[in-house]
Amino acid sequence: xxxxKGRVPKKDLTPLADxxxxxRTHFGxxxxxxxxxxxxxIVGAILTQNTAWKNVEKAIANLKKEKKLSIPxxxxxxxxxxxxxxxxxxxxxxxAIKLKAFVTFLDDHYSGSLTKMAKASIEELRPKLLSVxxxxxxxxxxxxxxxxxxxxxxxxxxxxxxxYRHYYFDQEPTYEDAQQLFESSIEKDxxxxxxxxxxxxxxxHFFCKPKPQCEGCPLEHLPHRxx
DNA sequence: GACCAGGCACATC
DNA sequence: GATGTGCATGGT
Numbered sequence: 001x002x003x004x005k006g007r008v009p010k011k012d013l014t015p016l017a018d019x020x021x022x023x024r025t026h027f028g029x030x031x032x033x034x035x036x037x038x039x040x041x042i043v044g045a046i047l048t049q050n051t052a053w054k055n056v057e058k059a060i061a062n063l064k065k066e067k068k069l070s071i072p073x074x075x076x077x078x079x080x081x082x083x084x085x086x087x088x089x090x091x092x093x094x095x096a097i098k099l100k101a102f103v104t105f106l107d108d109h110y111s112g113s114l115t116k117m118a119k120a121s122i123e124e125l126r127p128k129l130l131s132v133x134x135x136x137x138x139x140x141x142x143x144x145x146x147x148x149x150x151x152x153x154x155x156x157x158x159x160x161x162x163x164y165r166h167y168y169f170d171q172e173p174t175y176e177d178a179q180q181l182f183e184s185s186i187e188k189d190x191x192x193x194x195x196x197x198x199x200x201x202x203x204x205h206f207f208c209k210p211k212p213q214c215e216g217c218p219l220e221h222l223p224h225r226x227x
Numbered sequence: 228g229a230c231c232a233g234g235c236a237c238a239t240c
Numbered sequence: 241g242a243t244g245t246g247c248a249t250g251g252t
Contacts, residue, residue: 033233049234055250056233090249094235136235156233201233208231 013168014222017186023199026218032198038114038147039071045142046098046134047089059089071112074103098134105132118148125150137175145197151190153182154197158204165207165224 035041040060047056062085063069068077083096103112109128110117117125122144129140137155144150155178164172168181186192206217211227214220 045233048232050232051234051248052232052250054232058250088249090232091234091247092249094247098235134235138234142233154233158233197233204233 013166015185016168016182019166019219019222020186020192020196020199022218023203024195027199027202029195030198030202032194032201033142033146035146038118040069041147042102042114042143043069043074043099045139045147046102047086047095049091049095049134049139051090055088055090059086062086062088071103071106071114074099075107075112094134101133102135105129114147122150122152126152137179141179145190145193149190151188151193153179153186153193155179155182156197156201156204158207159197159200161204161207161212162200162219165212166219166222167225 033041033044035044043063044056044060047059060069066085067073068082068085074082079096079100082099083092086092086095086099089095105128106112106114106117110120125144125148126140129135129143130137135143141152141154144152145154155175159182160172160175160178163169163178163181169177173181182196186196203217203219206213206219212224214224214226
């Protein structure tokens with residue numbers, strides 16, 4: 001039984017694996033989310049929430065400069081002081097709370113060790129992450145995939161727009177419906193999951209608001225809506 | 228000056 | 241379960 005709403009049962013849609021091939025051929029492998037450490041990736045995942053990556057880079061550079069980009073440093077630093085350092089990433093008071101909440105979670109469940117955390121299964125980790133203040137589905141899955149090397153497909157705004165614009169759904173899908181579609185239709189492979197999401201975000205500006213800019217998009221020749 | 232960017236929590240109906 | 245609102249900087 002297909003419970004997902006808005007799923008278009010068309011047979012002539014380009015398989016998602018082929019969409020990946022088109023992007024991969026056009027752009028080559030994208031070194032997506034190349035943080036210097038798993039913790040840096042986690043910090044980035046939280047700071048980039050509804051925020052342009054450019055602003056996040058400045059915040060991360062700030063943290064590095066002040067030697068605060070580590071688990072012990074975030075554990076120790078007062079929230080107010082942390083907020084000032086990450087100011088450029090927007091929502092800085094909220095995000096300071098979130099960063100400290102993650103470290104508290106790590107301390108409580110995995111003795112403050114990402115290595116220990118990484119040994120746990122997706123089934124254990126995902127619900128736990130979702131219970132942490134400030135970690136929703138996209139942030140949780142970004143942490144699982146890019147920081148902990150767990151094969152879950154990350155969905156973001158651009159991914160939902162792509163699925164809608166190219167008729168995989170007749171309205172923008174929910175997170176779960178979009179994830180379900182990807183995970184059931186492409187090979188479950190860590191490298192593929194990482195690069196495919198990177199490719200999608202890489203062409204995200206073609207799906208930008210208020211209306212899509214299709215000129216030059218490698219997916220231009222696929223059937224697509226114009227709204 | 229308005230609008231948007233690699234979301235999420237919380238309130239309300 | 242769907243919809244609305246606050247959170248906030250920086251680029252176009």
